[in-house]
Each structure stands twice: as C-alpha cells, then as structure tokens.
Amino acid sequence: xxxxxxxxxxxxxxxxxxxxxxxxxxxxxxxxxxxxxxxxxxxxxxxxxxxxxxxxxxxxxxxxxxxxxxxxxxxxxxxxxxxxxxxxxxxxxxxxxxxxxxxxxxxxxxxxxxxxxxxxxxxxxxxxxxxxxxxxxxxxxxxxxxxxxxxxxxxxxxxxxxxxxxxxxxxxxxxxxxxxxxxxxxxxxxxxxxxxxxxxxxxxxxxxxxxxxxxxxxxxxxxxxxxxxxxxxxxxxxxxxxxxxxxxxxxxxxxxxxxxxxxxxxxxxxxxxxxxxxxxxxxxxxxxxxxxxxxxxxxxxxxxxxxxxxxxxxxxxxxxxxxxxxxxxxxxxxxxxxxxxxxxxxxxxxxxxxxxxxxxxxxxxxxxxxxxxxxx
Numbered sequence: 451x452x453x454x455x456x457x458x459x460x461x462x463x464x465x466x467x468x469x470x471x472x473x474x475x476x477x478x479x480x481x482x483x484x485x486x487x488x489x490x491x492x493x494x495x496x497x498x499x500x501x502x503x504x505x506x507x508x509x510x511x512x513x514x515x516x517x518x519x520x521x522x523x524x525x526x527x528x529x530x531x532x533x534x535x536x537x538x539x540x541x542x543x544x545x546x547x548x549x550x551x552x553x554x555x556x557x558x559x560x561x562x563x564x565x566x567x568x569x570x571x572x573x574x575x576x577x578x579x580x581x582x583x584x585x586x587x588x589x590x591x592x593x594x595x596x597x598x599x600x601x602x603x604x605x606x607x608x609x610x611x612x613x614x615x616x617x618x619x620x621x622x623x624x625x626x627x628x629x630x631x632x633x634x635x636x637x638x639x640x641x642x643x644x645x646x647x648x649x650x651x652x653x654x655x656x657x658x659x660x661x662x663x664x665x666x667x668x669x670x671x672x673x674x675x676x677x678x679x680x681x682x683x684x685x686x687x688x689x690x691x692x693x694x695x696x697x698x699x700x701x702x703x704x705x706x707x708x709x710x711x712x713x714x715x716x717x718x719x720x721x722x723x724x725x726x727x728x729x730x731x732x733x734x735x736x737x738x739x740x741x742x743x744x745x746x747x748x749x750x751x752x753x754x755x756x757x758x759x760x761x762x763x764x765x766x767x768x769x770x771x772x773x774x775x776x777x778x779x780x781x782x783x784x785x786x787x788x789x790x791x792x793x794x795x796x797x798x799x800x801x802x803x804x805x806x807x808x809x810x811x812x813x814x815x816x817x818x819x820x821x822x823x824x825x826x
Contacts (some may be wrong), residue, residue: 452463504813585620691714
C-alpha cells in the first residue's frame, strides 16, 4: 500500500514538473466539486458552477487549469483534478500540508478562490512565499461583513478575515460588495466583474409555459416558505421547487408542506442539466432570498430568456435594466406575479434580457477584464 501511494505521488510530481518546464501559464481553481458537477453527482451550488465556467474560460485561452477532487486524481474536460481529501478531526493541518505541496509543485501564476472560508488564511501566506497572484471572488454579500460570513465556526471566520486583510486582488459581484469591502477592510483595489455564462451552455429560448420556478439550497435565508405560500394563493398556476437539503429540518418541513399543495411539484436536488431544462420550460423564476451575491439562478433564467421576480437585486440590475420585478415582501410577490402576466410587459422584459445578457455576462470579455486587472 505504501509503495503504491509513493508511486502515485512520484507520478504526480513528474507530471507537474513537466508542466513547469513547459513554461505554460498555470492556474489553480481552489475548490472541490467541479468533478462531481461534471459527472452530475450530488447537489451543486452556484460557486461550483461559476468556478467551472472560469476554468473553461482559462482553458480556452491556453492556460493549464488545476482543481481538486475529494476522491481521485483525474482529468475531465482538460481540467486536471488533484486528490485533496477532507479529514474530519485534523482537517486544517492536512489542508495546510497539501496546499503547500501542490502550490510548490505546480508553481501556478494565479490562484482563484471564491467565497468565505478558512483556506484563505494560509493561501494568503503561501501566495507571498511563492509569488502567486491570489484572487478572491466574492460570493455572498455577507463575505464582506465581519461576523456575518456564511461559515459555521467563529474560529474559521477569524481565519477568513485574516486572509481577506492580506489579499491584493478581490473581485466583487456587485457594487454593494465593493462598498462593504472598502468600509470594513479598507480595501480599494477591488474590481466588479459579473458572473459569467459560457455561450456553449446557453440554451434556446422556448416559449413560456405556465410553470413558475424556485431553485435554491434549503436554508433559512432563502425563505422557501414564501414560495410555498405563493403557490397556495394561485391554485390555477403550476409551481416547481428545486433544491438540496443544506438545512435538513427546513428541507423536510418544506417537502411535507409541498406534498399537500396540489399545484406544487417538489423535486428536491436534481442535476444542473435538469435544472436548465426546467428554466427553459418555465414562465418566470422567483427568488425569495434575503441576501445573495449575484445568483447563478438569475443567469440560468436569463440564459433562457425568462424574467425574474426577486426580493434581492444585485447592484439594482433587475430594476435598472427591467429584467424582471423587484419586491420587498410576500404580498408584493403576489402582485408581481399578476403584473408580469401582461403579455406586452413580458415580451419587453425578454427583449431587455437578450440585450443585457449578451453585453454583460460574456465569459471571454470578462476574462480579459480579469487578466488586465491582474496585469497579465
């Protein structure tokens, strides 16, 4: 067993050494789960989807791209996955050792990490040791509000804050994130780059059906109960609810209630491809979240030319570009759903979506912006 493991490590070192000697631009997309996403396994969050899109954008521009897998060393769609298992009790020490080894061997020019997490603390240190450009992409607005980060333990929150104070490159998803970063951390070297959507992933725009869609991981800040209440107010409409069990108790409560609503389909966790097909056949997407960054679900809706009704509006984009309707409470959700049924209004929103989407979320354009920001 020991000999077999040593052979695997030796093979990995040789491969990485060859890449270094080839003088190719290399980047580590610092996340796990892209391999599972590509294999359509498990619940996939917006961070994973965006990291995959960025990985492909770099690959299409001649970069060698590395990322991590919980289970195996493999290569899928030209992304080189390195095995990086999670170990429960001594996990942070394993993370530190594995991270040092991979950065030292790969010698990347850039590391991209997204969202709040303790790994930013040691990546801050390693990026200086190895002269790597470390880029933090904001996920939720709460990433930049000390104490409100979506991290379970206070200790890990402090590690994240330590890392954030030393990051030279930060990409915000919206103007609020930029403002919070400047106010709470004094960071001014921040750029706003919207989430990207690869053109090859864009689906055709099918005619609207009567389906009203909600997609999100079940956690309290997503307020899924609002969608359930809405479906009860519109018994003549068809509603579909999709999402994984981030909070098991909330998931089971919502599932139980949904099963008692005749016009509600509760699908739970489904694959990214299936979710895209649901967006394609829906009439409107509804977001009931308290806080987000720039939701991938908005991009999935707009990629299929469908308006959104939302309680969260990143940089007031939905309102300014007239891509849907912004509401403040559950009663306004009901009024908005009635209002958006106007055919003329709906078609105008679709026209606005086409123009905005093509101009704003183009992956190649935004990659050029990022590389210019990094002076590459």
